[in-house]
Amino acid sequence: MGEPLVFEKSAPGRKGYSLPDLDVPEVPIAELMPAEYLRKDPPLLPELSEVDVVRHFTNLSRDNYGIDQGFYPLGSCTMKYNPKVNEDVARFAGFAALHPLQPVAQTQGALQLLYQLEAALREITGMDRVTLQPAAGAQGELVGVLMIRAYHRSNGNPRRKVIVPDAAHGTNPATATLAGYQVQVVHSNAEGLVDLDDLKRLVDQDTAALMLTNPNTLGLFERNILKISELLHGVGALLYLDGANLNALLGLCRPGDMGFDVVHSNLHKTFTTPHGGGGPGAGALGVKSFLAPFLPVPVVEKTENGFVLDDRRPQSIGKVQAFYGNFGNLVRAYTYIRRMGAIGFRKVSTNAILNANYIRKRLEPVYPVPFNRFCMHEFVASAKKFRNRDVHAWDIAKRLIDYGMYPPTVNFPMIVDEALMIEPTETEPKENLDRFCEAMLRIAKEIEEDPGLVQKAPHTRSVTRLDEIRAVKELNLRWRPA
Numbered sequence: 001m002g003e004p005l006v007f008e009k010s011a012p013g014r015k016g017y018s019l020p021d022l023d024v025p026e027v028p029i030a031e032l033m034p035a036e037y038l039r040k041d042p043p044l045l046p047e048l049s050e051v052d053v054v055r056h057f058t059n060l061s062r063d064n065y066g067i068d069q070g071f072y073p074l075g076s077c078t079m080k081y082n083p084k085v086n087e088d089v090a091r092f093a094g095f096a097a098l099h100p101l102q103p104v105a106q107t108q109g110a111l112q113l114l115y116q117l118e119a120a121l122r123e124i125t126g127m128d129r130v131t132l133q134p135a136a137g138a139q140g141e142l143v144g145v146l147m148i149r150a151y152h153r154s155n156g157n158p159r160r161k162v163i164v165p166d167a168a169h170g171t172n173p174a175t176a177t178l179a180g181y182q183v184q185v186v187h188s189n190a191e192g193l194v195d196l197d198d199l200k201r202l203v204d205q206d207t208a209a210l211m212l213t214n215p216n217t218l219g220l221f222e223r224n225i226l227k228i229s230e231l232l233h234g235v236g237a238l239l240y241l242d243g244a245n246l247n248a249l250l251g252l253c254r255p256g257d258m259g260f261d262v263v264h265s266n267l268h269k270t271f272t273t274p275h276g277g278g279g280p281g282a283g284a285l286g287v288k289s290f291l292a293p294f295l296p297v298p299v300v301e302k303t304e305n306g307f308v309l310d311d312r313r314p315q316s317i318g319k320v321q322a323f324y325g326n327f328g329n330l331v332r333a334y335t336y337i338r339r340m341g342a343i344g345f346r347k348v349s350t351n352a353i354l355n356a357n358y359i360r361k362r363l364e365p366v367y368p369v370p371f372n373r374f375c376m377h378e379f380v381a382s383a384k385k386f387r388n389r390d391v392h393a394w395d396i397a398k399r400l401i402d403y404g405m406y407p408p409t410v411n412f413p414m415i416v417d418e419a420l421m422i423e424p425t426e427t428e429p430k431e432n433l434d435r436f437c438e439a440m441l442r443i444a445k446e447i448e449e450d451p452g453l454v455q456k457a458p459h460t461r462s463v464t465r466l467d468e469i470r471a472v473k474e475l476n477l478r479w480r481p482a
């Protein structure tokens with residue numbers, strides 16, 4: 001392991017500051033604070049000098065990898081470049097120093113930003129109202145499905161089933177289950193799209209919704225979307241879009257025009273707020289007007305007297321998040337949207353599609369693509385043929401780290417054996433795409449010549465093969481003295 005824990009570097013009495021001696025009378029601590037609030041034992045904090053601390057965190061950051069260092073084709077996660085102007089704006093004191101309990105009269109600018117961000121997202125998605133409160137894509141999904149449930153209940157019957165494709169992101173079935181629905185799986189057909197016959201078999205009066213991803217997780221556009229929409233609406237069920245990644249649709253088409261009633265979009269993916277390592281996120285959720293009464297409170301509204309937070313919504317599903325969401329993320333997303341505009345967004349999506357197809361065509365002779373058609377912002381190749389050398393998608397991902405690149409998503413979607421899900425994003429120039437393709441092709445050669453090299457990768461990092469199962473099952477993030 002490279003860098004020790006900050007506690008292991010601690011030495012008694014070491015300090016990160018030096019101050020001149022006190023030249024005023026010292027006030028006893030008991031006079032400053034009631035005794036019941038004073039701790040009995042000092043906290044177990046590491047004792048280090050300033051330079052120790054700076055080096056510790058600098059060294060840790062160098063063991064990390066981020067989009068500011070290089071190529072990051074992590075499929076489905078849309079690791080876009082995060083423009084630095086977003087950071088400047090998020091740090092404006094008028095935004096960064098606001099207290100969430102400040103009176104509305106003093107926060108008109110922040111409320112205006114929320115109001116205008118909602119308007120922009122309505123335009124982009126083709127929805128009638130948007131809530132900015134959910135703090136992640138997964139939470140956006142839960143809010144959306146709870147609203148669907150509230151809607152059906154208001155019609156007399158919440159219904160029992162939510163249909164989810166076999167290619168869906170794991171959060172979709174998890175969301176439907178958490179919202180009290182029974183999950184039914186609709187299968188993909190040979191083209192990698194929703195099997196319409198299978199869907200017809202499942203849809204009935206007890207179907208609350210279908211949760212669909214479009215483009216789906218294979219990177220393919222769901223060509224039958226209008227038929228699917230008709231089928232669902234025909235029985236009074238709703239159509240939910242997992243729009244975590246809108247990178248292929250921006251400025252080209254709108255979920256609202258395809259028949260979707262509800263859509264969440266991850267601002268931390270499509271709208272360039274930095275993410276990774278678990279957050280912070282923002283899962284904006286858009287709905288058609290008939291669902292607006294169920295939106296979580298408060299809702300930002302514009303009145304003659306300025307912007308207000310509207311809490312009086314009797315059919316609301318309630319409150320889903322402290323205050324109004326991850327405001328810093330929302331400022332970044334707003335800045336990005338205002339900078340890009342409609343023309344900019346069209347370039348984003350067409351370049352994302354071009355980049356993904358370029359890599360697909362270069363890699364397909366060596367890395368077969370099971371559903372090999374014109375793709376959207378990502379595609380899924382398979383490493384299955386390397387199994388005879390006992391090399392798996394996972395090993396290829398690890399080997400890419402030695403080439404200085406972040407790996408693609410592996411083993412998802414689950415309908416592709418040994419999946420390598422590749423999403424290059426639109427900001428990468430051709431040279432970077434070529435460098436990635438050449439690394440992938442070289443790794444394929446290495447597998448033939450010396451599979452051990454790939455099986456044991458990475459060789460260049462301070463940590464290599466982490467026990468991820470144990471990390472999840474025995475989550476232990478806290479240091480305790482020996």
Ligand SMILES: *Cc1c(COP(=O)(O)O)cnc(C)c1O
Nearest residue numbers: 076136137138169171242244281
């Ligand atoms: C990332 C992602 C999600 C979940 O979003 P989180 O912000 O991680 O909760 C859901 N669906 C798809 C397709 C995604 O890529």
